[in-house]
Amino acid sequence: xxxxxxxxxxxxxxxxxxxxxxxxxxxxxxxxxxxxxxxxxxxxxxxxxxxxxxxxxxxxxxxxxxxxxxxxxxxxxxxxxxxxxxxxxxxxxxxxxxxxxxxxxxxxxxxxxxxxxxxxxxxxxxxxxxxxxxxxxxxxxxxxxxxx
Numbered sequence: 001x002x003x004x005x006x007x008x009x010x011x012x013x014x015x016x017x018x019x020x021x022x023x024x025x026x027x028x029x030x031x032x033x034x035x036x037x038x039x040x041x042x043x044x045x046x047x048x049x050x051x052x053x054x055x056x057x058x059x060x061x062x063x064x065x066x067x068x069x070x071x072x073x074x075x076x077x078x079x080x081x082x083x084x085x086x087x088x089x090x091x092x093x094x095x096x097x098x099x100x101x102x103x104x105x106x107x108x109x110x111x112x113x114x115x116x117x118x119x120x121x122x123x124x125x126x127x128x129x130x131x132x133x134x135x136x137x138x139x140x141x142x143x144x145x146x147x148x
Contacts, residue, residue: 012096031097036107040066044080
């Protein structure tokens with residue numbers, strides 16, 4: 001499920017109420033988060049990006065209007081996803097979700113297909129695999145460690 005309902009962030013009490021079934025049993029509540037695309041309807045989106053996009057923001061996904069490919073290895077995008085107290089992951093954790101469904105984890109395919117200049121763009125500090133896939137795996141591992 002999404003962290004937001006009617007453009008409002010779910011509170012920890014709202015998430016907690018979802019964990020209890022009508023019969024008294026419990027369930028895990030998992031939140032959605034895209035790590036491979038920025039979405040223009042999310043709290044972090046800034047209107048100036050349409051005319052002056054940050055370096056990590058790429059082209060719009062033609063199959064999902066309002067979703068834009070991101071250079072997920074760049075610090076600017078990582079700060080939005082997990083790097084600050086205002087990050088998406090921190091908001092999910094603070095709301096009490098049991099976990100996160102990471103969407104667009106196949107984003108590396110877009111960049112590998114689009115890497116016509118042949119350079120090595122996987123630039124997460126301290127991790128050098130030479131592939132976009134390796135950078136994405138590193139991002140997922142960092143997100144997992146942040147949860148602990």
